[in-house]
Amino acid sequence: MQADPSSDQTSEKHEPGKTAKQKRTTVNSLGSKRFFGSGSSRRLFLGRAGLFTAASVVAGVLGSPVSHNKGGDIVQAKDIPGRFSKKIRFNYDRFVDKAYRVRVEAARRQQSIPIPPHPTNGDEERYSNKIGSDSRGLPHDQRGEVNLEAYDSLTKALTSQNPNDFEKIILGGTRKLVNPQGPLAISLEGINAAQIAVPPPPALASAERAAEAVELYWQALLRDVAYSEFEDNTANAKVLAAVEDLNKLSAFYGPKQNGLVTPQTLFRGSVTYLDESDRSGKTAKHVIPPGVLDGPYISQLLLQNIAWGTQSVSALIRTAVAGKDFLTNFDEWLTVQNGGSSGKSINYDPTNRYIVTVRDLGEYAHIGGPTYLGASFILNSIGVPLNPGNPYVNSKTQTGSNATFALGYLQGLLNLATSRAIRASYWQKYYVHRILRPEAYGGLVYNNLVNNTKYPINSELLNSKALADTFSTFGTYLLPQAYPEGAPTHSSYTGGAAATAGVNVTLLKAFFDEDFVIPNPVVPDPNDPTKLIPYSGPSLTVGGELNKLATNYAIGRGNGGIHWRTDGSAALALGEEVAISILKDERLTFNEDFNGFTFTKFDGTKITV
Incomplete structure (x- = not known):
């Protein structure tokens, strides 16, 4: 048994x-x-002796019950007669x-937990010149095709997993690859990366990949448009043109209302799960998380000041000045593909403000920071109750603490879970998919239209208004980037930042009452983005605004030009799965009478862990 x-x-x-x-x-x-057989045994012994001596001094000052008898044996607290009654003696x-x-x-x-299938989109095998695979940071020819010897040095290291082989990867410039060995670390909390499956990303030549590219070109064109223009009654010509263009696509799976993209749904987030009815693991299911389409585009958790202990951290952010984009020149683009620097930098507005434009959100997602730790402080400070399942909610005699079930306990999990989600996401990046970034895709588009190459770019992008307007606005067919360095030097799928959003938001929903209505919601003043004004509209719940926070961050990376929609949407589901597995492990450890963590997943289903 x-x-x-x-x-x-x-x-x-x-x-x-x-x-x-x-x-x-x-x-x-x-x-x-083992300790004393090692070369450091003497240092280790002396270090321990020092610790023991210091501990002995402290014990003497504090009157510790630990002492020595004549035989030299240590008498423990549990053995001292009369110190503890038999009823409360602890069984060590x-x-x-x-x-x-x-x-x-x-x-x-x-x-x-069984290992699921991990099908790919087949592009790495389909194209011998690796045009569908991520190769940034490696050397490329004048068209931007990777040096195959260099690509083989990467895949050799990924296959052997020998640390020495990673040091032999052939780079094209000074920029290093981001942590390819990180996913090989064994996590002692939660599920192993190989036990989490995501659908294969859209193939290079597919209509779905073209649709995601059309959306990214529109995000570049609308970078300096305020979110207050993303309303169904908008008169903004660019917003309306983007909506019309996206509705012409045959395989766009972003949010829609009554089957159509609208100004209100434009650039809102989604989550991509595996369709469980397809055991091959090849079919995706796209969902809109509860609350993501409700109210303002930006989550309340990005607009509230953070009560950080005795400090208050402002929600005003440093923003990039309008109108300055990068990698629109082919030589500059190629330098960055090779792992070099564009030699350029972002110019910042001297006045901090709230997130009001597409570029603002892209810059917020660019830098990163303690977004979810901050969210935990915000929810606590505005009086959001604990999840009703918390065992201390109805206790007459006890509260939780940093040990279990209080804010400090949650915050410890948030920090831990972030690294575990990154391991799972990077495993998909390096060891399964190795998908090209949007900026590299833009290079293929450029070469087809300028140099008459025949790369397999779907006609739905080539015939789109987004591409035509990009050329008329920027003078290029490359995808304009908001960041001078372009994307990080690892592959696109799945998005690491989005995975951290998924894992952290899931933990926050497990800890707080997700049905609680946010009090006194706000929006940035459209006439003065350094100020907030009251929001009036449908109620905004904690769960909905947490879901919105996660999708804001995932889409924000696309706003910068560095991620496809499905990079983020699949990573959110992956992060959620990591969080669930960590919560399952945590539940085993508790002494409290606890019936499990109950919360709503991104797909709207309730789960008790």
Whole structure:
């Protein structure tokens, strides 16, 4: 019979014939031999001696019950007669044994999750010149096609996973690849990256990839348009042209109302799951998370000041000046593809303001920061109740703390979960898909129209108003970038920043009451973006605004020109899955009477973990 890790039974399943205490003695003795057999044993011993001496002094000052008897044995607090009654004497061995069983059970449960299929879009095999694969940072020829020896050096390292092979990757410039070995780290919390599946991204020649490119070209064209213009009653000609152009596409899967893109749905976020009815893992299911289409475009959690302890952190941000974009010149573009620098930089507005334009959100997503830690402080400071399932909500005698179920506990999980989501996302980037970035796709478009190459770009992009207007506005067919360095030097799918959004927002929904209505919502003043004015409209809930926060961040990366829509939408679902797996592990550890974390997923379904 399987032992319950929360029971007081002792499990001897893994080492028959040995008690838990004997097993611990074996481990301790092995540990001692390992420490003193190493080259650093003397330093380690002296360091420990110093710690013990310091601890002894402190113990003497504080009157610790720890002392020595004549035989030199240490007398522990539990052994001192009269210090504790028999009813509250703590069983040290049982507690340590329980910790062991919980850890084993968590590992067993994670290992039992089957490895799903990981189909790709086939582009890496389809094109021998690797035009559908990410190769930025490696050397390229004058058209921007990668040096195949360099590409092989990358795939060799990814295949062998030998640290020495990663040091032999052939680079084209000074820019280094971003953490290709990071996904190989073994996470002790939550699911293994290989056990999470995402749908294959759109293929290079597909109508869906062209549709996402049309959206990105429009985001570049509308970078300096205020979100207050993204309303169904708008008179903004560019917004209306973008809506009309997107509605002509055969495979655009962004948010729609009654089957059509509208000014209100333009550039709003979505989430992409695997369609569970297709066991091949090839079919995607696109959803709009609850609350994402409600109210203003920007989440309330990006407009509220953060009560950071005794400080207040303003929601005003540093913004890039309007009208300055990058990588619109082919030579500059090629230099960046090769891992060089454009030699340019962003000019910033001297006056901080709230996020009001497409460029503003792109710049917010560019720099990053403690977005979700800040959100936890905001929700706490505006009086959002804890999730009703929190065991301390109805306790008559106790509260939570940083140990369990209070704000500090959540914030510890947020920090931990971020790195775990990045590992899962980067595993998809490096070890499965290796998809080209939008800026590289723009190079293929440019070469077709300027140099008469025959790259397989779908006609829906080539015939779009977005591309025509880009040429008339910027004088190029390249995709204008908001960042002088272009995209980070790892592949596009899935988006790492969006994965962190997915994991953190899921944890926040598990901790706070997602049905709570945000009090006193606001919007930036369209006449003065350094000020806020009251929002009037449908109620905005915590869950909806958290979902909006996640999609704002994911789409914001696209606003900069560096990510496809599906990079972000699939990564949000991936991050959600990482969060769920961490919560499952955490639940095993609690002593509290707890029925699980209940919250609403991005697809609108309720789940209890």
